[in-house]
Amino acid sequence: MIIATKKELRAEETKRAIIAAAEKLFGERGYDSVSIREIAKEAGCSHTTIYIYFQDKEALLHALSMQPLQLLKGELDTLAKDAFLSADDKLKRMNDLFIRFCLNNRSMYAIFFEVKSSRVDELEPELDINRVRNQMFNVIVQLLKTNLNLPEGEQLLSCSRIYFYMLRGIVGTYTHSEESVDAIFSRLSTTFDHAFEALLIGFDKQINERRIDT
Amino acid sequence: MIIATKKELRAEETKRAIIAAAEKLFGERGYDSVSIREIAKEAGCSHTTIYIYFQDKEALLHALSMQPLQLLKGELDTLAKDAFLSADDKLKRMNDLFIRFCLNNRSMYAIFFEVKSSRVDELEPELDINRVRNQMFNVIVQLLKTNLNLPEGEQLLSCSRIYFYMLRGIVGTYTHSEESVDAIFSRLSTTFDHAFEALLIGFDKQINERRIDT
Amino acid sequence: MIIATKKELRAEETKRAIIAAAEKLFGERGYDSVSIREIAKEAGCSHTTIYIYFQDKEALLHALSMQPLQLLKGELDTLAKDAFLSADDKLKRMNDLFIRFCLNNRSMYAIFFEVKSSRVDELEPELDINRVRNQMFNVIVQLLKTNLNLPEGEQLLSCSRIYFYMLRGIVGTYTHSEESVDAIFSRLSTTFDHAFEALLIGFDKQINERRIDT
Amino acid sequence: MIIATKKELRAEETKRAIIAAAEKLFGERGYDSVSIREIAKEAGCSHTTIYIYFQDKEALLHALSMQPLQLLKGELDTLAKDAFLSADDKLKRMNDLFIRFCLNNRSMYAIFFEVKSSRVDELEPELDINRVRNQMFNVIVQLLKTNLNLPEGEQLLSCSRIYFYMLRGIVGTYTHSEESVDAIFSRLSTTFDHAFEALLIGFDKQINERRIDT
DNA sequence: CATGAATGAGTATTCATTCAT
DNA sequence: GATGAATGAATACTCATTCAT
Numbered sequence: 001m002i003i004a005t006k007k008e009l010r011a012e013e014t015k016r017a018i019i020a021a022a023e024k025l026f027g028e029r030g031y032d033s034v035s036i037r038e039i040a041k042e043a044g045c046s047h048t049t050i051y052i053y054f055q056d057k058e059a060l061l062h063a064l065s066m067q068p069l070q071l072l073k074g075e076l077d078t079l080a081k082d083a084f085l086s087a088d089d090k091l092k093r094m095n096d097l098f099i100r101f102c103l104n105n106r107s108m109y110a111i112f113f114e115v116k117s118s119r120v121d122e123l124e125p126e127l128d129i130n131r132v133r134n135q136m137f138n139v140i141v142q143l144l145k146t147n148l149n150l151p152e153g154e155q156l157l158s159c160s161r162i163y164f165y166m167l168r169g170i171v172g173t174y175t176h177s178e179e180s181v182d183a184i185f186s187r188l189s190t191t192f193d194h195a196f197e198a199l200l201i202g203f204d205k206q207i208n209e210r211r212i213d214t
Numbered sequence: 215m216i217i218a219t220k221k222e223l224r225a226e227e228t229k230r231a232i233i234a235a236a237e238k239l240f241g242e243r244g245y246d247s248v249s250i251r252e253i254a255k256e257a258g259c260s261h262t263t264i265y266i267y268f269q270d271k272e273a274l275l276h277a278l279s280m281q282p283l284q285l286l287k288g289e290l291d292t293l294a295k296d297a298f299l300s301a302d303d304k305l306k307r308m309n310d311l312f313i314r315f316c317l318n319n320r321s322m323y324a325i326f327f328e329v330k331s332s333r334v335d336e337l338e339p340e341l342d343i344n345r346v347r348n349q350m351f352n353v354i355v356q357l358l359k360t361n362l363n364l365p366e367g368e369q370l371l372s373c374s375r376i377y378f379y380m381l382r383g384i385v386g387t388y389t390h391s392e393e394s395v396d397a398i399f400s401r402l403s404t405t406f407d408h409a410f411e412a413l414l415i416g417f418d419k420q421i422n423e424r425r426i427d428t
Numbered sequence: 429m430i431i432a433t434k435k436e437l438r439a440e441e442t443k444r445a446i447i448a449a450a451e452k453l454f455g456e457r458g459y460d461s462v463s464i465r466e467i468a469k470e471a472g473c474s475h476t477t478i479y480i481y482f483q484d485k486e487a488l489l490h491a492l493s494m495q496p497l498q499l500l501k502g503e504l505d506t507l508a509k510d511a512f513l514s515a516d517d518k519l520k521r522m523n524d525l526f527i528r529f530c531l532n533n534r535s536m537y538a539i540f541f542e543v544k545s546s547r548v549d550e551l552e553p554e555l556d557i558n559r560v561r562n563q564m565f566n567v568i569v570q571l572l573k574t575n576l577n578l579p580e581g582e583q584l585l586s587c588s589r590i591y592f593y594m595l596r597g598i599v600g601t602y603t604h605s606e607e608s609v610d611a612i613f614s615r616l617s618t619t620f621d622h623a624f625e626a627l628l629i630g631f632d633k634q635i636n637e638r639r640i641d642t
Numbered sequence: 643m644i645i646a647t648k649k650e651l652r653a654e655e656t657k658r659a660i661i662a663a664a665e666k667l668f669g670e671r672g673y674d675s676v677s678i679r680e681i682a683k684e685a686g687c688s689h690t691t692i693y694i695y696f697q698d699k700e701a702l703l704h705a706l707s708m709q710p711l712q713l714l715k716g717e718l719d720t721l722a723k724d725a726f727l728s729a730d731d732k733l734k735r736m737n738d739l740f741i742r743f744c745l746n747n748r749s750m751y752a753i754f755f756e757v758k759s760s761r762v763d764e765l766e767p768e769l770d771i772n773r774v775r776n777q778m779f780n781v782i783v784q785l786l787k788t789n790l791n792l793p794e795g796e797q798l799l800s801c802s803r804i805y806f807y808m809l810r811g812i813v814g815t816y817t818h819s820e821e822s823v824d825a826i827f828s829r830l831s832t833t834f835d836h837a838f839e840a841l842l843i844g845f846d847k848q849i850n851e852r853r854i855d856t
Numbered sequence: 857c858a859t860g861a862a863t864g865a866g867t868a869t870t871c872a873t874t875c876a877t
Numbered sequence: 878g879a880t881g882a883a884t885g886a887a888t889a890c891t892c893a894t895t896c897a898t
Contacts, residue, residue, distance in 0.1 A: 007861070008860090035887075035888065036890080046863045047863090047890090048892090051889095052861070057889070057890090113387075158404075158405050162380075164383070165380055166383055169380055169384075172386050173327075173382060191372045194372060195376040195379060197420065198412070198420055199412050201419050202415035249871065249872080260880045266878070433877085434877080435876085435881060460674070461674075463868080464869085465866085474883065475884090476871090476883075476885080484869075485868070541814065586832075590837040592811070593811030593812045594804075594807055595811070596811040596815060600811065600814050601810060623841075626804065626840070626845050627840050628844070629840075629847045630839060630840025630842070630843035631840050633840075688858065688860070690861095690895085691859070693894070
């Protein structure tokens with residue numbers, strides 16, 4: 001997109017300010033607790049201005065999310081295709097990417113874990129948040145599949161669920177923390193690694209035992 | 215506390231009715247979605263009466279939480295002291311108790327995981343929610359300690375943290391679900407068991423490897 | 429209804445003030461153009477107070493209408509049953525009653541002629557505005573039937589329609605007038621009489637001619 | 643008005659587009675329910691452009707009304723002057739023209755019957771809506787005069803009033819109808835005819851009786 | 857001439873809370 | 878001790894209108 005006139009520049013700035021404000025406030029206090037007027041105040045504009053750029057509050061959340069979401073998706077895709085990394089290392093990096101991302105974009109917790117469903121009458125379904133979200137979840141599931149050497153099916157589903165519980169638990173624990181992301185990571189990144197490592201070890205053992213059982 | 219006059223007795227009843235109503239409604243629909251007036255209607259009193267017994271809505275939530283919280287704590291304590299159960303089985307039952315409890319008292323997720331800190335000007339600090347909460351967490355930590363045969367220290371702390379991530383992840387995932395708690399459990403209780411089992415297996419292996427390392 | 433305490437008295441006053449304000453403003457400017465806040469200001473209370481007494485704006489309109497509507501209905505019923513008046517005189521008085529009523533309760537124009545349909549899930553259907561309205565219309569239709577000596581059927585329907593066009597035309601013309609109702613009547617009551625008289629004469633002739641035709 | 647430059651021509655086009663759009667939308671959904679932005683979108687211009695040509699929304703309505711109003715006036719004038727039609731037939735056609743016109747231009751009801759008074763600071767008073775409206779009303783009055791063979795005076799005024807009550811009643815009844823104008827007419831045009839016929843019959847009789855009285 | 861950006865005032869409704877009784 | 882009345886602040890969202898360009 002080429003920005004030509006001063007007007008357009010200013011508009012772009014305003015939009016950015018709104019997004020930045022929403023990002024900040026949603027991140028700090030969650031989608032529901034933040035009002036449009038507060039966002040406007042934070043962004044330094046009138047609350048009506050927000051409606052120039054976004055159809056409604058939910059659209060703002062979506063707009064807010066699509067860009068970073070797609071960015072993350074890109075990174076995960078790239079990582080998944082990497083030829084030189086082991087499945088294990090890929091998973092580790094994914095966890096890291098994912099958690100960091102969620103904590104850096106704190107409204108992402110809501111996006112990933114709490115937004116109910118995509119709007120049905122979405123005009124551009126290819127841009128839909130749920131789609132991207134599901135694709136990303138799937139990347140992780142596929143990696144888990146490779147890593148655990150499991151076929152599609154109940155077992156994989158169960159392990160994936162558990163894996164996501166852990167992701168959710170970690171992200172949820174620190175989403176509202178006042179500690180900086182870097183601080184959290186320097187303090188806890190090995191804990192996070194251990195968490196997933198333990199899970200994988202456990203999964204392996206469980207799968208093997210069941211195999212023997214059968 | 216000795217209840218003397220009829221008046222005081224009736225007052226106690228009203229208070230109980232309010233707590234019961236709030237418990238029910240918060241449990242069904244969550245703290246935020248329930249209004250003071252709804253609670254009053256359910257309790258069969260005026261909404262202003264609530265303010266006689268509780269400073270504000272949040273105080274009601276806290277008061278409300280103390281009882282079940284202490285109940286749960288009691289159950290956990292009893293379980294911890296049970297002479298006939300293995301540490302393993304105790305943990306399993308605790309997970310179950312805890313998760314069920316949180317899902318049955320939907321507002322508990324907030325209590326356990328999102329209440330920032332105890333209120334500074336708490337009148338009866340010995341009743342403080344945080345205290346009970348921490349005590350309960352500690353019960354689990356102790357059990358984990360026994361189970362993993364670990365001394366107090368970094369390793370135990372790390373494992374406990376991870377364990378709580380999992381608890382939080384599970385509870386968080388289903389707190390807002392519209393499925394009934396029973397439905398969730400009949401569908402997923404084995405998944406929950408596998409989750410913690412996998413963790414314990416993993417922890418064990420990790421600990422042993424590090425022991426050998428050292 | 430017995431009003432006992434001072435409180436109840438004050439409440440009744442407030443409610444009355446709200447109704448009076450709504451009556452005035454709806455009458456002056458129509459239901460849609462008047463906001464709840466304006467009504468509150470006119471009534472000298474907060475806009476939220478209105479919601480204590482009325483579920484929503486529409487309920488206020490209904491409350492506003494039911495009493496006078498039923499009053500009018502009572503009068504029309506009484507009139508219809510009067511044994512000493514000719515059908516002609518009854519109709520004349522009805523026109524008068526009806527027009528005066530609409531002009532004295534200026535929001536009635538909206539009620540009678542512009543409120544679309546009753547709310548489907550009405551709790552007390554016997555109090556429903558539409559019902560009363562239709563009953564009243566029917567009183568007039570029946571009287572017309574007697575007066576014109578017509579059977580139920582197309583002809584009666586057609587004459588009734590025309591009769592109501594005239595009623596509506598008159599009421600509509602003066603609903604928004606700034607002249608007082610009394611002034612309007614002293615200036616125009618004979619004109620109103622002539623209007624309906626002319627219609628009845630015309631109906632009679634038309635009916636007879638068609639009878640001869642057949 | 644002589645249009646010289648290309649610029650002026652384009653401007654004239656834009657203005658026309660705005661009027662056309664407003665005409666369409668006001669006609670379809672009424673003045674109040676249509677927003678300036680919707681008109682702009684329909685007209686293919688920016689909403690601010692509208693303010694170049696019209697002082698405000700109301701001015702647009704007025705401008706909008708002048709043309710069709712004058713058109714109607716032209717038709718009525720032509721009809722009035724028609725040498726081959728009886729006064730009776732002329733009246734019938736006028737009713738028809740007038741009612742159709744009002745229903746086809748839904749905002750016309752407001753124009754004819756509800757606009758309080760001409761705006762004081764009108765720039766071109768000779769184009770004022772009220773003037774045209776009054777002229778048109780007068781055409782009908784004159785025709786009524788001929789038809790009833792009445793001199794100017796109280797009686798004619800009274801009959802005219804009544805006649806307009808009927809017009810207003812009919813138009814008012816169906817202005818907000820969701821039925822198409824054609825549907826309304828095919829269902830009710832004979833009823834409309836009967837209405838005015840009845841009135842004229844009645845007027846005749848009333849006038850003759852009074853003549854005899856005198 | 858034309859426009860995008862921006863805004864203040866407005867909409868109905870809900871809420872937790874306070875006050876006088 | 879208990880309550881009905883009352884309220885200010887808040888909610889998301891819309892509108893006609895203005896201003897700088």
